[in-house]
Amino acid sequence: MKYLIIGNSIASIGVIEGIRHIDKTGEITVVGDEKRHVYSRPLISYLIQGKTDEDRMKYRDDDFYKRNGVNPILGVSAVKIEEKQKKVFLSDGRELSYDVLAIATGASPFIPPIDGYDKVKDKIAFFTLDDAEYLKSKIDKSKRVLIVGAGLIGLKCAECLVGKVKSITVVDHADFVLHSILDNDEAKEVQNVLSKQGINFILSSGIQKFEENTAITENDKIGFDILVMAVGVRPNVSLIKDAGGKVDRGILVDEKCKTSLPDVYACGDCTQYFDISSETEKIMAILPNAYMQGETAGINMAGGTASFDKAIPMNSIGFFGYHIISAGSYDGEESVERGKGYLKKFFVKDGVLKGFILAGDVNRAGIYTRMIRDKIPLADVDFDLIKKEASLICFVKSIRDSSLTKVV
């Protein structure tokens, strides 16, 4: 069997490991546009903080490709799938044939059209290791940094620059930070934590244009030396779209991670798939799901059987020791637990937990995540108690026994 994987990040590693669960000898080729050993992109802010380095950022050991019999083709991108001939054309003119193909092309930063953007000299999207290295080479105590976007990427960028630059300003259209994963209450707390570190926020405000090193909003003129665009990301769908495969905002895949094209799978941030908490198809560009989708695709590609049928959106993020964990959808009846330094919100519908947001106290959060993923009936849970403290003892004995007295 001849396997071809386009993309060399987390989902791609999942595919390789999934294939090797089943097929120890089939030929695997990986094409990646970054000329690097596989590394974890979410670690770039930790790199700038000095909490990791390029060697420790490697997602798998140096001998990973060799040990798994993988032929990596790096620094080259795929430009076209010829589905009928089962071939992929590369940017350097090469053609690769496959028996089964996985698309793990990820997402790319979205840059909104803003007047004057092209003329801004020092600008990056905070997304790849190249971006981080560029930013690292540009920053010093004299630099003013403007970050457009108060989402996960923008705020992690802001956090890692504290103490390393003259000023940090974050601008966002939304009226509170981390709009995609939080409610207003917790977002206020996050903003407080970051403001205390000297980060400036300009919210409910968009940039109308850039005039060299000044950003013009409705009410402000913000001078800056370095611009970070962190507005959001978009799935890289063009290979599948151009080949006639089904695409919405992301590449559409089923729970086996199959696309609409024969013998073509897709996984990770380039896909759109079913969220069991909201029962809708969604873009859930998060690392754990990318790996699990990749592994699922790999097992199926090699002739095994696997389904990724418990997908939910979920996030863990922290700033200066203040942690927030959220999962599922914020749908249904809301209940709140509030205490000194923490806030927990739960969302219940149809007798099951659908979502939660924990801020300040995230201990054992996975017990709540499990309730969503496994759709544990609240009738089997002491819900009043578990809301206060996540613990297995709030489950009925049969669930406790299956967790603690058997191999899981």
Next chain:
Amino acid sequence: MKRIFVNEKWCLGCRLCEYNCAFANKGGANMYLALKNAVIHPNIKVEEKDGITYAVSCRHCSDPICKKSCIAGAIKIENGVVEIDKSKCVGCYTCVLVCPYGALSIGENGVMQKCELCITNGNGTPACVSGCPNNAIVFEER
């Protein structure tokens, strides 16, 4: 592979396992000196409700979701034991987000800690098991 299992019928709720775990992972010759007045961070936790008690630690899942979810690739399986590479962990809490048993927590130096069956700390056999006065925690094949 041997794993840790608990029997809630036999657990006294004495929390010796928590102290033995903390001591095994802290090191030192004397438990009193190591733990007196210290806030302990054991990798095993006694849960208690309505007269029922038992201890929970890492289940060493055969297909662990923490490993699949770790953003740093810092969780690995060595001979069936789920271990954290502390040099790679950045303390992002994604493993806390996904572990269905609540078995990981933040340790010293801002990196995560979990039960590694007293293998990586050099203890040899799980301290929670050998110190349990009523065999409510066992280490065996199932």
